[in-house]
Amino acid sequence: MRRYAERTVQADVCHKAKLIGCSICHFRLLSSLLHVQILQRNMLKSISSTYLKRCLNKPVTQRPSFSQYYRMITTATVPKLKDPSLLRNAAFINNKWVQAKNAETFAVTDPATGEEIGKVPDMGVEDAKEAIDIASASFKTWSRTSAKERHDLMKKWYDAMMANQEDLATILTWENGKSLAEARGEIVYGSSFIEWFAEEAVRSYGAVIPNNIASQRYITIKQPVGVVGIITPWNFPNAMITRKVGAALAAGCTVVIKPGAETPFSALALCELAERVGIPAGVINIVTTEAHVKDIGTELTTNPIIKKISFTGSTAVGKLLMKQSSDTMKKISMELGGNAPFIVFDDADVDAAVEGAIASKFRGTGQTCVCANRMYVQKGIYPEFASRLAEKVAKFRIGHGFDKETNFGPLINHAAVKKVTTLVEDAVSKGGELLVGGKHAGGNFYEPTVISGMTKEMRIASEEIFGPVAGLFEFETEDEVIELANNTQFGLAGYFFSRDIGRVWRVAEKLEVGIVGANSGIVSNCYTPFGGVKESGMGREGSLYGISDYQNIKYINMGGIQ
16 A cells, blocks of 8 residues: 555656656656665565465465556657658658648657657548559559569668668657667568568569460469558558558559558658659658548548558458448458467476567557467466466566667557556456556556456457457367367467477467467568458468569460461
8 A cells, every 4th residue: 555655646746747847846756766666676576486486376366566667757858860851741642742732730649648749741532532643643654664673672772771770760669659679670570571572573473374275375474453552550650561562562563551640650751761762753652641531541442543452450440441442343451350369288388488478468568460369378387377477577667668678668549548448347347367467557558467367258358459468268178279269250360389299280270360379479570471361351461472462463375376
């Protein structure tokens, strides 16, 4: 109770210091926080010494302390960009930086502080139509460039991204909230798709088919589908764009992009670099909007000039976009919602399983489509796994992404916090036991949470969390857990840990998902196909298969050969 009171007092002092800008108040706050942090660190050590032993012998009930919450930093100095021109406050059409025809704008805010970063155009249908027409005109020339030309330009774009990695990561952290270290990783990951598809451009082969008529020859060639409408979310504001645009450009398509309203600056920075390296006008176009998302989405899906839609987002929105696209029979790529199972068998390497769970569940503050959503742990290993996971999670440091000690940032907005809070409250009300976390930590921050005693009646069992909550379900047999894992309409990713090679093959083949992590919590890279089954979407991104979704196969019959 005393610790709670101290935390409340410090939060009140911090609030007052922010309101009046009082340096004395701020000094007192920092001193008090340091004192409390030392007390809490000592308490955590005493709890940790007995906690694991207790958990190994009976169900987990003790909650380790979160010493890091008492030093949570919600403000930080934004690093100065080495190249300030990468932060653009305009949309990008025909290699020109333009404002909305309706003169509207919307503010983009730092999710850690709520402070405004800047404003961008809130474009409407007329802007989208212009971008589509420009992309269509540019397609006539871009589609006829040689694969080698496209390769060379894309390689230059990749080099420019890597040369500006720090600035791109700074912009990403500022508007998305993830730690700067994690943002740097996303820039490397995102850039890799441009490099990969640059190389795929010159490896996109046709075929010669053996003929059954002596005077004829049969061949196939691959051609770009045309103008592509791309709609991306905010959780990977760099990589979600490069993964789609890389394949489109390599195939010879032009694109019109609608990035997430929460994170447009990362997309616009990529356009600045594309223009610099010489990618022709009209090949890449970006339309920014917040208030007119529905209208622009409808324009992209119904305009007959657009030949393909590539979308990453919720299953509900994906279904709507598919319906709208059906009248013009567009090609469709959909990477939609997930409900990933994470299974730990009794024979697993527990340390590896815990590390895999942390990587899969808590990356991006739990806001990724391939996050572990339901954690199934076999009965014999359940107490040990739960204990070790809770101990690891309790050491996370929450704060602003620009703070060097932060490894866990905010959720994207208040709606995300509300959803996570509701799901945790539902689990606890139905018998779930909080091992660590479980509270709103102020602003858009939510404590990283581990809950034991999960059951199928809880909402987390069927709903995508999209937040930092690990719910642990107990199971007894392999057949039982396979049935539980597959009992969902989603099928994006699934994970499991086992040292039995026979089980590895059996479970990997039986999981009804598009991506399997066997003894691995990280599954994404540019070399492998990314995509789901069931209601988690269709099509594949990345890998040698990724470019195919942006191509048509044309069969040519050459007759009259003597």
